[in-house]
Amino acid sequence: MVLQYQVPDMTCGHCVKTITGAVTAAVPGAAVEADVANHRVTVTGTDDKFAVENAIRDAGYSPTPA
Incomplete structure (x- = not known):
């Protein structure tokens, strides 16, 4: 799955x-790709949207599903 x-x-x-x-x-096991110019983060290797979004928020950022 791609988030x-x-x-x-x-x-x-x-x-x-x-x-x-x-x-x-x-x-653990998730792969993260980030495109700074377009402000997009792509995560593969998991389908746990809740954990990914919360991790980004806890790091101090404001993710919204793309």
Whole structure:
């Protein structure tokens, strides 16, 4: 399954690193791809939308399903 989120407050490489770390810690085995220019995060390897979205929020960002 592919989960995609718009994260308008993801603006730099540090944001990507923080979000990636948060998601992979919350959902081991998940793979995270981030497109800073389009503010989009794509997560594969899980179908747990709740855990992924909460991990991004807990890291300080504002995800909305894309």
